[in-house]
Amino acid sequence: MKEFNVGLLGFGTIGAGVIRVFQNNAEVMEQRLGARLTLKRVADLDITTDRGVKVDAGVLTTDAMQVLTDPEIDVVIELIGGYEPARSFVLKAIEQGKHVVTANKALLAKHGEEILSAAAAKGVDVMFEASVGGGIPVLSAIKENLCANNFRCIFGILNGTCNYILTRMTNEGADFASVLKDAQAKGYAEADPTFDVEGVDTAHKLAILVSLCFGTRIDLENISIEGISKITPLDIQFAKEFGYKIKLLAIGKRENGQVEARVHPTMIPVNYPLADVDGVFNAVRLVGDFVGPVMLYGQGAGMDATASAVMGDVMAISRNQLAGGGRRTPAMGYLPEAMVKLPVKPMRDIVSQYYLRFTALDKPGVVAKISGILGRYGIGIASMIQPERKQREAVPIVIMTHEATEAVINDALAEIDQLDVVREPSHFIRIESEME
């Protein structure tokens, strides 16, 4: 029986998950592949910490080169994370003619072109299903099954930490800071949570989805990013009253030769399937011109789910080799020469419905003043509530608008914030209630 040798760089949490797949599921992989997958070598600077899996001493090494230069190793799995030495190791593996599987979205977002060009020159496969949505087979769905579609839009809940925090804020009425603290204690959030809660991780993943769906290269700095740290229990409460949930959404759209690419807290109707994606789960809703809406849901992180995606890629590479040819599907879904660089629509041009929250004195005429300004800017009001009465004190006034451009919303809010009855800067959250 044909055998493929695999080398693993990085014996952390996901690395341990990958080792467990080799140990537990060798039989089913062989029955599905018709070849044997062998984990030949595992490299990590720390090979003494107990990760809950037993690895033969002969397999472990502290020297990555023992993986990268072993001529018997066919596939290298990179699970180190970060930019360096991950980048150098991946390039070295490619140079040595090895196929590469990685879950490293930061590496792909920053050095993707360099890595994919090197792989093309050398004729090896680079796969990265685990980099977006963890165990959810979303990249393959786009590149393979749905590839006869022109995609119209992408809506993703792509960061488990944010979704866990928002879910608990929603269920418990708790505030961001206290839930974050508890999430950190439970291991659902990093000690420095910025990368997750400020939406950067979600943006890295959106960049990959936008490229795969729309065939366009996109720079991270062209993605508008807003995290969840400013969401208050009050906003969540009002959302509920209007029939919405707040989720951190990655949104990608293509229309008239432009793309939208943005990450921000978003209100979505409670009866939408995406609204029920709670806790650490992730989901992606894609809309293609023929398939219509498709939603893929599952665990976006965690050692086992991520290991499932990594090993799916290892199996795909092995199948390519068995069938007689690799590089079967372009890494970014389109041939490199067909990729374009579409302009990214500035945020001020995007069109959305908005949730507006004002903090204004409770006295006659205030609502008329605010709605008068909105009216002058041509912003239609879908509904309005002022739930509290506290004469001559500041109370929240919430207005749900019809569609408007963000430029107009910004201008109207700036003018409203000048009113002497308005006591705090006004606040808005975008609403997505179409998703088609």
Next chain:
Amino acid sequence: MKEFNVGLLGFGTIGAGVIRVFQNNAEVMEQRLGARLTLKRVADLDITTDRGVKVDAGVLTTDAMQVLTDPEIDVVIELIGGYEPARSFVLKAIEQGKHVVTANKALLAKHGEEILSAAAAKGVDVMFEASVGGGIPVLSAIKENLCANNFRCIFGILNGTCNYILTRMTNEGADFASVLKDAQAKGYAEADPTFDVEGVDTAHKLAILVSLCFGTRIDLENISIEGISKITPLDIQFAKEFGYKIKLLAIGKRENGQVEARVHPTMIPVNYPLADVDGVFNAVRLVGDFVGPVMLYGQGAGMDATASAVMGDVMAISRNQLAGGGRRTPAMGYLPEAMVKLPVKPMRDIVSQYYLRFTALDKPGVVAKISGILGRYGIGIASMIQPERKQREAVPIVIMTHEATEAVINDALAEIDQLDVVREPSHFIRIESEME
């Protein structure tokens, strides 16, 4: 540029959808494939009816042999449906060395082994993503990305007609017969709806999913099938009161060397993502040992969504050829020689929670009698309601049970139905509230 020629058998609704993909999305397919796909010939007995798409007269033919024996045609798409002549045409295409794409689950359920063996002998690919879940990329997800998992269970909403009817019954409180009649008028249900509403179509699809997930062959007659025609507005109303929705679920499980394969109306908690799959949408929830739960959602039927899946398969076959080798992934997910035939667990051995509805006289001691019998059979009661009071008349009594085997439930209900206070045969619906 390399070109692949495609022949289409069957110019019905889905056929027209496929033609539209060729007409509208030639560019994106070329950019993703690096080759040109050409629809060389379309065969149908009726080539005069207007299907809303324009096809060159030279492409249309009434003679299927002009597709099947044209040496320039690489891939044949079979969209005739049914057993014959679909089976003969598919076998002929294979004999002529052509790859085949089909959406015909009935054909696969009945003649799958014959067709796949012929394809193996001839070295061609047979793909059928559109046969289950329409546009949802579920078969590929199992065969490709999730293939390092041992699957534990499958839960599927796989028939749009049933889901449409149940959704309207739920939203409107209407009864089965009137919604069915309206669904027929609107074209969402066939004139003879038996195949859909009695669960046979769902069972065909479950048979394919069980084979792909568990690596076991399963005969249709070993699948327990119960449709939705006996579901009443009363059951739907009670389900709602207990926090459940009723869906026609396809359920597959593997445990201890046995499989479960059954299709029946099922109560699922309203806050589960599957509960929000409404109208003609389909969804599949799969649970793998590493990936955990994954849900895939989309349009399970319709000309465009199905055409998307068909063309995804055509692209996959073309990519195999461009990369230098077909037959990359086993058609049933496992190598044929690794497929087994696991015993199917008899229904009396399945374990579930149950919704029990009794129709009994409203008089003191009735609930005690019923619950006494349940208690003697060791059936735990989770909750009970008797919402109406109509002294000395028959009223519904509903009991939600803890887990019990179906054998015990059947025996207990038989005994309860002997009580003189019980006025109609008792009725049960299975509950799935774990799905892991």
